[in-house]
Amino acid sequence: MTMFAITMLAILITMLLALSRAALGPTVYDRILALNMFGTKTILLICVAGFLYGRPDWLDIALVYGLVNFTGTIAVCKYVRYGNLAGDEQRHNR
Amino acid sequence: MSTVFEICDYASWFCLMAGGLFCIIGGIGLLRLPDFYCRTHGATITDTLGAGLILLGLLFQSVHYLFDAQGNWQTDAWLIPVKLLFVGAFILCTSPTSGHALVKAAHADGVSWVQEGDDAVSE
Numbered sequence: 537m538t539m540f541a542i543t544m545l546a547i548l549i550t551m552l553l554a555l556s557r558a559a560l561g562p563t564v565y566d567r568i569l570a571l572n573m574f575g576t577k578t579i580l581l582i583c584v585a586g587f588l589y590g591r592p593d594w595l596d597i598a599l600v601y602g603l604v605n606f607t608g609t610i611a612v613c614k615y616v617r618y619g620n621l622a623g624d625e626q627r628h629n630r
Numbered sequence: 631m632s633t634v635f636e637i638c639d640y641a642s643w644f645c646l647m648a649g650g651l652f653c654i655i656g657g658i659g660l661l662r663l664p665d666f667y668c669r670t671h672g673a674t675i676t677d678t679l680g681a682g683l684i685l686l687g688l689l690f691q692s693v694h695y696l697f698d699a700q701g702n703w704q705t706d707a708w709l710i711p712v713k714l715l716f717v718g719a720f721i722l723c724t725s726p727t728s729g730h731a732l733v734k735a736a737h738a739d740g741v742s743w744v745q746e747g748d749d750a751v752s753e
Binding site: 539546550560563565568584596598602613616 | 651
């Protein structure tokens, strides 16, 4: 079980680094990139935690997190680019 | 059967440690690289090598659920490696897509990049 604990520690360190980039990031795209990576690390963390606690059913939760993470990234990209989520007229605001 | 378990444990140790290492390397790259486009490289390296190796390590671990100590096949455990493969395939599909959309949005918005001769100190 030690290997799962060490892997979870490594993933948590990576999440901390991503969070600090999301806090520092000069542009909004740096923050989105860091949050996207944070979401991927969340998926991995749930997978490893499920094996650590001997309950691999948690992989279902990881799958749902993956879906939500991808949709969220694309939605935030579109929102930042066009200013709304409904249409696609070019209203530029950063 | 215990030999198979041992071999899978060693392979799993290697894959999980290498995956964790690649995750931390990608995190450091995300924090330290000079501009947004370089940081994309740092962030996406964790989605391929980091996530791939960690999921491969977990795939080796799922042998413990597939067989009991006598080597009998556990009939309802086949979903565990299948779900792991689904998670891996999903990450492999969505990570390049969202990275591409992000970089294209940033480029269309005019995010600048580090030129030669710039002071490439991370902000």
